[in-house]
Amino acid sequence: MEEFTVPVKDNEISFKIYLLELTEWEVLPQLFPLDEAVFQTQWFKQIHPIANLANASTRDRTSKVRPGVMRLRPGFHHVLFSDRDRQEKEHPIRFFLTKDVLVIVGYPLLRKEKVLEWANRGIIDSPMDLVQIIGIRVLRHHQTRLESIENQMDQLEEEILNQINSSQQSKIIVLHRSVMGLKKSLNNHLTAFERLGRIDTSSSSPWPELITESERELENIRQAHERMESLREAYQAAVDIRANDIMKLLSILATVLLPITLLTSFFGMNFEHMPLIRNYYGLYIFYAIGFLIIIVVLIYFWKKDWLR
Numbered sequence: 001m002e003e004f005t006v007p008v009k010d011n012e013i014s015f016k017i018y019l020l021e022l023t024e025w026e027v028l029p030q031l032f033p034l035d036e037a038v039f040q041t042q043w044f045k046q047i048h049p050i051a052n053l054a055n056a057s058t059r060d061r062t063s064k065v066r067p068g069v070m071r072l073r074p075g076f077h078h079v080l081f082s083d084r085d086r087q088e089k090e091h092p093i094r095f096f097l098t099k100d101v102l103v104i105v106g107y108p109l110l111r112k113e114k115v116l117e118w119a120n121r122g123i124i125d126s127p128m129d130l131v132q133i134i135g136i137r138v139l140r141h142h143q144t145r146l147e148s149i150e151n152q153m154d155q156l157e158e159e160i161l162n163q164i165n166s167s168q169q170s171k172i173i174v175l176h177r178s179v180m181g182l183k184k185s186l187n188n189h190l191t192a193f194e195r196l197g198r199i200d201t202s203s204s205s206p207w208p209e210l211i212t213e214s215e216r217e218l219e220n221i222r223q224a225h226e227r228m229e230s231l232r233e234a235y236q237a238a239v240d241i242r243a244n245d246i247m248k249l250l251s252i253l254a255t256v257l258l259p260i261t262l263l264t265s266f267f268g269m270n271f272e273h274m275p276l277i278r279n280y281y282g283l284y285i286f287y288a289i290g291f292l293i294i295i296v297v298l299i300y301f302w303k304k305d306w307l308r
Helices: 024-031 033-040 040-046 048-055 113-120 127-162 167-199 208-267 281-303
Strands: 002-008 011-022 066-075 076-084 090-097 100-103
Touching: 002 113, 011 024, 011 113, 011 127, 024 033, 024 100, 033 040, 033 066, 066 167, 076 127, 076 167, 090 127, 100 127, 113 127, 127 167, 127 208, 167 208, 208 281
Parallel strands: 011 100
Antiparallel strands: 002 011, 066 076, 076 090, 090 100
């Protein structure tokens, strides 16, 4: 556990920050001795990260978390953000905050030196300001993930236009799930940002800007989802065109071979008197008629522009 005091407003006031790892979860009740009853509730036991991980034998260990804000008592709130790394692994970030204490659980990217630098520059004046900065980082990571998904969509679209294959359908499904997961995550974060904006009553509250930017990014995600639907339709159209080309080829072959089949059936009948049946050149004449019919049919198809 890392503990330090952040001075603000020329050291007239200050607030404490505690940075906890997931393994230090049991320390939380000691940091809020006046709120011990909160940490005895069933809710607190249910959100225990280590216990949840141990009990996740029958489901994905990276279980989904829903970002949000919970009021534990007046002036004491629990905030949950959800971030993802480059491997799409989910990392919940939990905050327990009052007006003069902020506990951050499960966010190793935050460093004491950086927080003190922000305080000296006047960027943070309260625990809520630091929560807002981390919210901005989470939003930036959502934007980066969306850009990555859009780049993959560009590549997939080019592949579909050049030549389709069966692997493209699975790629579309994976990208669709990623877009839907990103949309759901940002929706939940937007709700949390709005709730925090109502809680933060300071005149210089930065939450409106974050909310506006989140709404704009959510609209970009909706557009990406619409594009994904168009990409899936384009893939299906390409598959249909390919199937039509195959059926067209089979139809042409059947049409070309149909006269030959009729001739073969005609000369295969068991009659005594048949044309060319006793002619020495009958077989050659039969082949010549067959090839002539094929050539005539192909020329007809070519003039009708059916061979392209």
